[in-house]
Amino acid sequence: MPLGTLDRSPPPFFRQGPSALTKLALCSALALLLMVADTRFKLMQPARAALALVLQPVQRLLLAPVDAWETAGGYLRGTQRAMAAEDLARRQLSAQAERLSRAAALQAENDRLRRLLGLQPSLTVPALAAEILFEAPDPFSRRVVIDRGTTQGVAAGSPVINDAGVLGQVTRVYPLSAEVTLLTDKDAAIPLLNARTQMRNAAAGRADGAGMELRFVTASADVQVGDLMTTSGLDGVYPPGLPVARVKAVSRRGDSSFAQVLLAPIAQPDGARHVLVLQPMDRHLAAKQEAEAVAAAEAASAAEAKAALRTAKKEERAAKAAAKASAATGGSP
Template sequence: MSLGTLDRNPPPLFRQGLSAASKLAVYAALAIFLMVADARFKLTQPLRMVLATALHPMQRALLAPVDAWEAGGDYLRGMERATEAENQARRQLVLQAEKLSRASQLQAENDRLRALLKIQAAQSVPSMAAEVLYEAADPYSRRVVIDHGSRHGVRAGAPVINDAGVLGQVTRVYLLSSEVTLLGDKDAAIPVLNNRTQQRGVAFGGERSEGPMELRFMAANADIKEGDLLSTSGLDGVYPPGLPVATVATVERRGDTSFARVSLKPTSSPDAARHVLVLEPLALHEAARSEAAAANSAEAASAAQRKAEIKSDAKAKAAEARAAAASKPAQGGER
C-alpha cells in the first residue's frame, strides 16, 4: 500500500472536541458544586485565606497611589481650611482694631467734651455746644463752619472756644450754620494779656509763611519771653477774660526798629477741633446783666414801695382804731 493512499486527517472525535453545550453543562455543574461545597462545607475558605494573604502586598502596592492622592487632597483641603481660618482671623483682627480705634476716638472725644464742660462750668457767660462741619473753601482766609445758626441763638461776634482755649469768632450767621473766623486769619485780632507780666497787647493773625499769629506793636525792650502764655484781657467786650489764646513762640529784637517781632502759637489747634462752645458776646452779656439788675432793682423798689404803703396803711388804721377807742369813754361821760 502506497503512502499516498493513507488518510492523514485526525478522527472526527479528536478534530471537533466537546461541543459548546457540553462545555457549558460541565462548567455549570462544576460551579454549582463549588458554590454548594463552599456554602455548606467551607471547602474554599482556606484557599481564599491563602490567596488573600498572597495578594495583600500587591493590593497595598496598587492602593498606594490612591492613598497618596487622597492624602494629597486632604492636605490641600486642610491648607485651604487653614488659609480660610487665617483670613477670617485677620478680618476679625482688623474689625477689632477698628473697634479699638473707635473706642480710642470716643475716649478722646469724651475727654474733650469733659474739658468743654469744665470750661462751661467755669464761665459765667451763657454758651452752647456746636460741632465743626468743615473748613471754608477760601484759600485766602482761615474759617470753619459750625452746625449752629440764628435758629439756635448764635449771634455775629460771638466767641468760639474749645477745650484748649480760644478758637475764633463768629463772623457770619446763617439760619442753620455759622462761619467762624479763626485766630490765624490775617484779618483777625484779639486783645491779650501776658499772664506772667500782666502786660496788655493785641494779637493779630499772621501770614502762613511767618506763623499763624503775631503780637504787634510791642516795644523792643518789652518784658516778653518765649513760652509766655497769653490770655484774653476782656477789654474788647467780646471775649471773657482769662481764656487761653496763644503762647510766645519766638521773640526777635532788631536794632533798626523800635518794635519787637513776636510770633505766637495758638493754644487751640483748629485742625483738631471738632466740638466747640459758642459764647455770648461779653458786651451783650453785660447788657443783659445790667438789664436784669435794673429789673431786679425796679422790682425791689416797687416791693419796698408796696411795703411802705402797707406800713402806712397799717399805721393809719391803727391811728383810726386808737381815735375810735379814745372817743368811746368821752361819749359815755356825757351821758
C-alpha cells in the same frame, strides 16, 4: 525525577513585580492626574472636606494645651496691665485731688480779695455747645462753620473756644449755622495779656495762615519764648484769662525799633471737633445790668408797697382808736 519536569518559577515570596522606576512613573502620573483633575473639576474637595471634618476634633484636642497656656499667659499679662493702670489712675487721682484743693483755696482767696478791694466778682459767661461741620470753601481765609445759629441764640461777635483755648470769633450768623473766623486768619485780631509780665498787646493772624504775631512790640519789651498769652478782656468780647497762644519766636533787629514776635496758638483748629460758643462780654454785662436794674426796681416797688401797707395799717389803727374814743365820750364833739 527528570530535570525537565521541575518547576523553575520562583515561589510567591520571591516573585518580583514591576520595577521601581515603573512604579515611580506610574505614581507620578497618577499624582499629576489627580492634581489636574482636582484643579479643574474639584474632585477631591468632598474628600478634603470630610477629612477636615474628621480631623477637626483631633486638632482641637491637640491645640487645647496651647490655647490654655496662651489664655493663662494673657490673663496674667492683662492682670499686670490692669494693676499698673489702676496704680497710675490712683496716682493721677491723688494729683488731681491736690490740684483741685489748691484751686478751691485759690478761688476762695481770690473772692476774699475781690470783696476786700471792692471789685466785681469773676464773671461766668453763658456758653452753648456746638460742633464744627466743615471748613469754609474760601481758600484765602481761615473759617469754619458750626451747627448753631440765631435759632439757638448765637450772635455775631461771640467768642468760640474748645478744651485747649480760644479758637476764634463768630463773624456771620445764619438761622441754623454760623461762620467762625479763626485766630490764624489774616483779618483776625485779639487783645492779649502776657501772663508772666502782665503786659497788654494785640495779636493778629499772619498772612500765610501759619500762626499769629504780636503787633507793634518795642524791641526793649520783656517778651520771652514760651510766655503764655491770655485774653485781657478789654475788648468787651472775650472773657479775661482764657489761654490763647504761646510765644514761639522773638526776633530783634538793630535797624528796627520794633521786635517781631511770633505766636503758636494753643487751640489747634485742625483737631477741633466740638466747641463752646460764649456770649460776648458786653452783651453779658448789659444783660446782667438790666437784670440787676429790674431786680432793683422790683425790690423798690416791693418796699414801696410794704411802706404803703404799713401806712394804711397805721391809719386804720388810728381810725379805730378815734372811733373807740368817740364811743367812750358818748359821741360828743
